[in-house]
Amino acid sequence: MxxxxxxxxxxxxxxxxxxxxxxxxxxxxxxxxxxxxxxxxxxxxxxxxxSHAARSLKSKRSCTLGIVGYGLEFYGPSCTLSGAEEEASELGYTLLLHLIRQPETNNVAELLDEMQSRYVDGLIWAVPEIGNNHAWLEDPAFQPSVPVVFLSAEPRPNRFVVAVDNYAAGLTATRHLIAEGCQNIGVITGPLDWWEARQRKLGWKDALESVGLPRKEGFMAEGNWSATSGERGLMQLLTKHPEIDGVFVCNDRMAVGALKIAREMGRRVPEDLAIIGFDDVQDAAYFYPALSTMHQDMIEVGRRAVRELSKVIEAQQNNTPYPPTALLLQAEIVVRESSRRR
Amino acid sequence: MxxxxxxxxxxxxxxxxxxxxxxxxxxxxxxxxxxxxxxxxxxxxxxxxxSHAARSLKSKRSCTLGIVGYGLEFYGPSCTLSGAEEEASELGYTLLLHLIRQPETNNVAELLDEMQSRYVDGLIWAVPEIGNNHAWLEDPAFQPSVPVVFLSAEPRPNRFVVAVDNYAAGLTATRHLIAEGCQNIGVITGPLDWWEARQRKLGWKDALESVGLPRKEGFMAEGNWSATSGERGLMQLLTKHPEIDGVFVCNDRMAVGALKIAREMGRRVPEDLAIIGFDDVQDAAYFYPALSTMHQDMIEVGRRAVRELSKVIEAQQNNTPYPPTALLLQAEIVVRESSRRR
DNA sequence: ACGTAAAATGTAATCGGTTGCAGAAAACAG
DNA sequence: CTGTTTTCTGCAACCGATTACATTTTACGT
Structure with a gap:
């Protein structure tokens, strides 16, 4: 002892x-x-x-950052957390971890209290924005006393946000399919109450519109990020519109499901049907065929979030102004076999 | 405030x-x-x-558990952490997270100090046992003042361990290949300085020996868990021993690499070559062909670890004896296409 | 050598709780 | 109605650091 x-x-x-x-x-x-x-x-x-306790009791600083996360069993959030921890560690902070299992709800009162009573110096809110689960932001009763940085949330005034530019990535992915010569390009989206899913879809829509390609009713299927929903999605698209020759699948898990269905329905990928995913999960290169995808650096998202938060904290201590901003990172396209047609 | x-x-x-x-x-x-x-x-x-700080200052209890982890960008560790957090939350604890990036080294002094100065009530050591990176256990200078539960570490006297029974799982996987009629069964192991990797390999070895199947020099290739090393591994096996008709690949990422090489070398899976992996990652069912694998419930490992730790803490407070034990969870086989030959 | 400013160190209050001990209030017995 | 328990509440010390303020020591100029 x-x-x-x-x-x-x-x-x-x-x-x-x-x-x-x-x-x-x-x-x-x-x-x-x-x-x-x-x-x-x-x-x-x-x-x-x-003694850490004595120190933070007197000084009101704990050198601890709270991070509220969701979906650690998935690749992206895990990387985010890993990146956040790494940066925090380098800056002398330790992370207090809390995971949420029902991201749709916004029952955050006790959570904020808990974090506050532990004197965290700042908070990272890494729960995706779904429906109005960020509505508590509007409620003055919930205003946390410490700075908060939101991850993968919609940029708004007076809110620190670090996120991937999903809209731009959606544009890029779709334009790639266009460049590969696809004429009828569908999309399998994530659940549309997710902000990120809507952004990706919007990119797809605008890319098509900007070149005047058709965007019929039925070129879109809504998935729930799971491989199964990717299967179902592609099946829907192809039965309604057999002419579809390219699909932007909004995450890699759904894409792997789509690849399977394409095989089973006798569509050659990429010759008959080009597919591009989103995330660049570890084994994307080993899917069959190797999956083209949008690579997003979630580790960097985590790191940036912590760096941003530490700056806010510092500014707050020095009473320096530090206006909220949104930091948008760009995803990069990784072209593998599933979309390469020339 | x-x-x-x-x-x-x-x-x-x-x-x-x-x-x-x-x-x-x-x-x-x-x-x-x-x-x-x-x-x-x-x-x-x-x-x-x-105020949490004031409370733990006086009472020496923080209702905080430290967790030292590694490899969060992988599926298993992420699930472990998720499970641990869930159980901790239910028991009224919060997790303090620290990630290690060089698991081979055992430079743990400052880490233990840090955790201790934060009055964590207990510690979960979720860094795989590699080489002698647990050697600090022997050094009396490092004896932490709080109870520690080790994950995926070799059971030893006076040590709380929660782990998957990798040896039994290796037996099961290999026996499955035998039952499917494989005659020449190879293995692609993880890095053999990992305890878990050695255990899995041992299961393979004993399964073969117990039925008198051959186990030639060159039936084994050592990988490093990565898909690339799985490719290389299978290539080695098949060039040296074209007669190999079944392979136990010790994790799913290497297995997906192996599947790819099998395709490229013209081996039909499972007809010419049966493959079984280990982990049951999320998309294993969507590999081509769908991957048979050993399912290990890492979430449960995390939960159990916390539950065990909380019991130790409680016992310690009541001055009740609570002898260290090793908790071994059994993996379950999931047979999909890559190994089904009848 | 002496006065004064600057540097170095000490004293004691404070942060926000917990808890042993003692005193007050209530309950109960005779 | 008093004496004794039992139940309830308050006083004050304490946990281990930080920090404003006071005090001592050193450095320096003349």
Missing amino acids: SATTIADVARIAKVSKATVSRVLAGQSQYIRAETRQRVLAAIEELGYHP | SATTIADVARIAKVSKATVSRVLAGQSQYIRAETRQRVLAAIEELGYHP
């Missing part, structure tokens, strides 16, 4: 608690070199480590 | 701080019902929430 306290150190080093504290704080140069040495030696000798 | 303190509540409720504290503690029944009501009303009115 860390039974040694600052008082023990003080006694051994023959100085006062205050002096020890100053040595620990570091920046205060009002310490004689010789004294500092004595204190450090005592610390070393005792194997002393400061 | 949570500016309201227990003193504010006391003032409003016209009682002393001590009384408020007792109401908060709950179990103390030495409070008149009427008084309790007043206090609760005051708490409600003020929107009071206790």
Whole structure:
């Protein structure tokens, strides 16, 4: 047990608690070199480590960031968390993790309280924006006392956001299919109450419109991100519109389902049907055929979120203004076999 | 800011701080019902929430568990973490997350200090056992003052372990290939400095020996869990031993690489070559052909670890003995297309 | 050598709870 | 109505750090 306290150190080093504290704080140069040495030696000798609780009790800072997440069993969120932890670690923060299992609801009161009572210095809200599950933002009763950075959420005034530019990525993916010579391009979207899903779909729509390609009723199927829903989606599209020769599938899991159905329905990919996914999951290159997809760097999203948050915290302490902004990262297209037709 | 303190509540409720504290503690029944009501009303009115720091400073308990993990970008570890968080949340704990990026090294001193100075009530060590990266356990200088539960580590006396029974799973997988009529069964292992990898391989070896099937030099290739290494592994096996008609690939990512190489080398799966993987990643059913695999419930591993840890903590507080044990969960075989030959 | 400013260190209050001990109130017995 | 338990509540010390303010020590100029 860390039974040694600052008082023990003080006694051994023959100085006062205050002096020890100053040595620990570091920046205060009002310490004689010789004294500092004595204190450090005592610390070393005792194997002393400061009590985090005492420190944050007095100073109101905990060097802890709360992160509220969802869907850790999926690739993207895991990477985000990993990136966030890495950056936090480098900046001297530790993460307090809370996972939500029902992202649609917005029952956040106790959650915020919990985080607050633990004196987190800031909060990362990594729950996708679904329906109006961010409505609590409007309720003044829920205004958290610490800065919050939102991930993958719709940019709005007075809100820090770090997200991938899903709209641009949707444009890129669809334009790629166009460039490959597809004439009838469908889309299998994520659940449309997700902001991200709507953005990707919008990219698809605008890409088609901008070149005057058809966008018939029935060129769209709504999935739920699962492989099964990708199967169902492609089946719907192809039965209603056999002329479809390209599909933008809005995540890789649905895409792998689509690939399977394409095989089973006798469509050659990419010759008869070009497919591009979204996410670039680890094994996308090993799907059959290798999946073209939009690569999004979720690790970077996590890192940026923490970096942004730490800046807000710092600014807040110095009473410097730091206006909320939205940071949009660009996804990159990765062309593999499933969409390459020339 | 949570500016309201227990003193504010006391003032409003016209009682002393001590009384408020007792109401908060709950179990103390030495409070008149009427008084309790007043206090609760005051708490409600003020929107009071206790300060975590103050509480753990005095009581030395933080209701926080530290979890040290590795490889969150992979499926298994993510699920473990998710399960751990879920159980922790149910038991009233919050997780403090720390990720390691170089699991081979065992530079754990500052890490343990950090966790300790934050008064975590217990620790979950979810870093795979690689080489002697658990050697710090032997060093008395590193004995953490809080209980530790190890995940996916070799069971040893005086050590709490929760893990999947990789050996039994290796047996099962290999016996399945035997039952499907394979005569020459190879293995693509994980890196053999990993304990888990060795266990799986051992299962393969013993399964073959127990039925007297050949196990030639060159029936084994060592991978590094990556899809690329699965490709390389299968290529090695098949060039040295074209007669191989079944392979136990020790994780699904390597298996997906193997599937690809099998295709490219013109081996039909499963007719010419039966393949079984390990992990049951989300899309295993959508590989081509659908991948047979050993399903391990990593979520449950996470849950169990936390449950075990909480029991140890409780026992420690009551001064009840609670002997270290190893909890081995069994993996379940999932037979899909890649290994079904009859 | 002495006065004064600057540097170094100490004293003590404070953060927001918990808890041992003691005193007050209520319950109960005779 | 008093004496004794039992139940309830308050006082005050304490957990381990930080920090404003006071005090001592050192440096420096003349």
